[in-house]
Amino acid sequence: MEPNTPTPPVPPPSRRKRRMTDKLVALVMIPIDWLEERSGIVGGVKYFLFRKVPSDTNWFHTLGSATLTAFLVQAGTGVILAFYYRPTPDEAYASIRNITNDVTLGWLVRGMHKWGASVFIILLFLHMARVFLFGAYKYPRELNWIVGFTLLVLGMLEGFAGYLLPWDQTAYWATVVGINLNGTGPVMGPFLAQFLRGGNEIGPDTLTIFYSIHMLVLPAAIAALIGLHLYLVVHLGVSSPPWSDEAAGAPRAEEVPRGPGLVQPKARGRVAR
Amino acid sequence: MEPPHGDDKPHLPSPSIWPVGFAVGIACTLAGLVVSTPAAIVGAAIAIVFGLLWARDAMRAGRTPAVEPEAGKERLAAAVDGEPEEEEVERYPRNKFLELSTLGLGGVITGIVALPVLGFAVLPAFTDQGQPGVDLGPTDNFPEGKWIETTFLLDPTKGEVSRRTAFIRYNGTLDNLPSYTLISNRCVHLGCPVQASGLRDENQKKTIKTNQAEVSQTPILPAGFSCPCHGGAYDTEGNRTAGPPVRALDRYKYSIIDGRLHLIDTYSVAEVEGEGAQAKIQAYGRQGPGEHVDGLEGWLYPVQPQDVE
Numbered sequence: 256m257e258p259n260t261p262t263p264p265v266p267p268p269s270r271r272k273r274r275m276t277d278k279l280v281a282l283v284m285i286p287i288d289w290l291e292e293r294s295g296i297v298g299g300v301k302y303f304l305f306r307k308v309p310s311d312t313n314w315f316h317t318l319g320s321a322t323l324t325a326f327l328v329q330a331g332t333g334v335i336l337a338f339y340y341r342p343t344p345d346e347a348y349a350s351i352r353n354i355t356n357d358v359t360l361g362w363l364v365r366g367m368h369k370w371g372a373s374v375f376i377i378l379l380f381l382h383m384a385r386v387f388l389f390g391a392y393k394y395p396r397e398l399n400w401i402v403g404f405t406l407l408v409l410g411m412l413e414g415f416a417g418y419l420l421p422w423d424q425t426a427y428w429a430t431v432v433g434i435n436l437n438g439t440g441p442v443m444g445p446f447l448a449q450f451l452r453g454g455n456e457i458g459p460d461t462l463t464i465f466y467s468i469h470m471l472v473l474p475a476a477i478a479a480l481i482g483l484h485l486y487l488v489v490h491l492g493v494s495s496p497p498w499s500d501e502a503a504g505a506p507r508a509e510e511v512p513r514g515p516g517l518v519q520p521k522a523r524g525r526v527a528r
Numbered sequence: 529m530e531p532p533h534g535d536d537k538p539h540l541p542s543p544s545i546w547p548v549g550f551a552v553g554i555a556c557t558l559a560g561l562v563v564s565t566p567a568a569i570v571g572a573a574i575a576i577v578f579g580l581l582w583a584r585d586a587m588r589a590g591r592t593p594a595v596e597p598e599a600g601k602e603r604l605a606a607a608v609d610g611e612p613e614e615e616e617v618e619r620y621p622r623n624k625f626l627e628l629s630t631l632g633l634g635g636v637i638t639g640i641v642a643l644p645v646l647g648f649a650v651l652p653a654f655t656d657q658g659q660p661g662v663d664l665g666p667t668d669n670f671p672e673g674k675w676i677e678t679t680f681l682l683d684p685t686k687g688e689v690s691r692r693t694a695f696i697r698y699n700g701t702l703d704n705l706p707s708y709t710l711i712s713n714r715c716v717h718l719g720c721p722v723q724a725s726g727l728r729d730e731n732q733k734k735t736i737k738t739n740q741a742e743v744s745q746t747p748i749l750p751a752g753f754s755c756p757c758h759g760g761a762y763d764t765e766g767n768r769t770a771g772p773p774v775r776a777l778d779r780y781k782y783s784i785i786d787g788r789l790h791l792i793d794t795y796s797v798a799e800v801e802g803e804g805a806q807a808k809i810q811a812y813g814r815q816g817p818g819e820h821v822d823g824l825e826g827w828l829y830p831v832q833p834q835d836v837e
Contacts, residue, residue: 344686344687344688344689345688428720428721428757431718431719431720432718432719432720432757434719435718435719435816435817435818436718436818438818438819439718439817439818439819441828441829442828442829442830442831444816444819444829445816445819445829445832445833446833448816449653449654449833450650450653450654452653454652454653454657455657455814456682456690458683458686458689458690459686459687460652460653
């Protein structure tokens with residue numbers, strides 16, 4: 256430690272120090288460069304993260320990311336719940352009780368999954384409301400609205416399928432009613448209901464069918480559609496709010512030369528070749 | 529552009545049947561190795577003969593261009609000029625063929641793999657759905673004119689989840705044949721469990737063992753039946769009196785075997801005329817809750833999933 260000497264406000268880094276920093280940066284960049292050279296993935300991630308967005312985006316634009324986060328929480332907690340859940344009529348309810356009461360922190364993970372399901376749906380609707388009220392569904396983003404709507408439907412089906420899994424009275428009768436509601440659809444309704452039940456009557460097969468739909472079929476479909484949804488967001492660019500001064504139909508951010516009105520992402524690190 | 533003159537065609541082997549025969553021979557040999565030795569020998573012979581013929585053809589074809597060295601030179605010159613036109617034109621159909629055959633073969637393979645899987649995903653729900661008969665205990669347990677709420681396992685192999693309830697009343701005899709009313713407790717609105725509106729004598733509850741499972745019988749005094757979910761109400765014949773149900777309660781067919789009441793099958797009912805043994809019932813096939821069986825709305829459900837067995 257040096258004695259109390261007044262230091263200049265911004266001390267120029269010594270040459271030695273700078274050399275150290277360079278070495279450190281090089282050390283960090285070696286694996287990143289290696290990866291980039293062989294996959295181009297770093298450039299892709301940079302393109303995704305540091306793309307330009309309109310300057311007048313606001314907090315409402317974060318609802319989509321919030322929904323995505325809610326989905327990731329559901330996926331993560333769901334995978335862990337599947338460690339301990341047993342989808343058979345005799346054991347399902349007992350295993351749920353075991354998760355809630357006995358497994359360490361099981362109450363927390365199950366609670367996150369249970370309440371997170373509602374959070375996911377609520378955020379879906381808020382995100383949808385934002386897109387609707389901002390008119391962000393209009394040309395050229397109609398396809399993304401359709402993908403988003405499909406995600407809403409799949410998300411609600413996910414909730415329907417997951418509701419049966421605790422296998423208590425509420426779950427059982429809600430599913431009975433839900434399936435029979437589907438059964439009242441004209442012509443194809445009875446077939447849909449029979450397929451969901453796995454037969455004439457609700458039984459062991461119904462539970463495993465719903466389990467499989469809930470944790471394999473729908474999550475895979477939702478994840479794939481989220482990928483498409485995000486691709487379209489990046490491809491089309493983020494929309495400005497309706498009160499924006501930016502002219503509608505202006506070329507997307509990347510094509511506009513640097514100027515006011517656009518967030519300039521700071522150049523960071525060394526761009527890998 | 530000047531078209532290349534003369535018979536300067538790119539070297540292509542003439543169409544030949546030998547490779548096909550060779551392939552057949554190889555296939556025959558491989559199959560023969562599994563199935564029978566003579567077949568393998570015959571296959572090998574075919575493969576050798578056709579293979580030799582093919583080789584001889586190929587040799588002869590390979591010698592041909594050497595006879596016309598000038599044509600070869602010309603082609604070389606064309607290639608140097610950067611105009612290997614004809615070759616590209618000739619290559620095009622093969623590309624197309626490979627493209628189509630890849631897509632076609634891929635489609636066929638996908639179909640072969642996916643169809644059985646798809647069948648397995650869908651068909652089990654529609655096959656082998658027959659309902660096994662259920663022994664509900666001796667007929668003495670059902671006194672004339674009294675309602676007995678009977679719970680039983682529809683399919684004991686599936687366990688407690690298949691527990692169902694029937695409201696049963698012995699109506700006395702009609703033309704010397706015993707008559708029973710067996711009403712299913714599944715609400716025909718959306719499938720909730722219908723309850724007896726009236727007293728339920730828990731003290732008189734009997735649990736009897738049949739050779740399949742336990743059956744419990746509780747005397748009830750219903751003024752009708754009602755559903756806790758959405759307020760559907762029925763009279764004691766199962767006719768709708770209030771609420772959203774679209775028809776009368778389903779009923780069970782029954783038979784009496786060795787003095788014991790057996791439940792056979794479920795059927796749906798639009799409306800019951802008359803009461804007890806005198807009731808006139810038009811039986812429809814088993815239909816899901818909320819589905820009309822008669823009238824104009826019945827047309828909405830023209831086909832029911834049938835048991836394919």
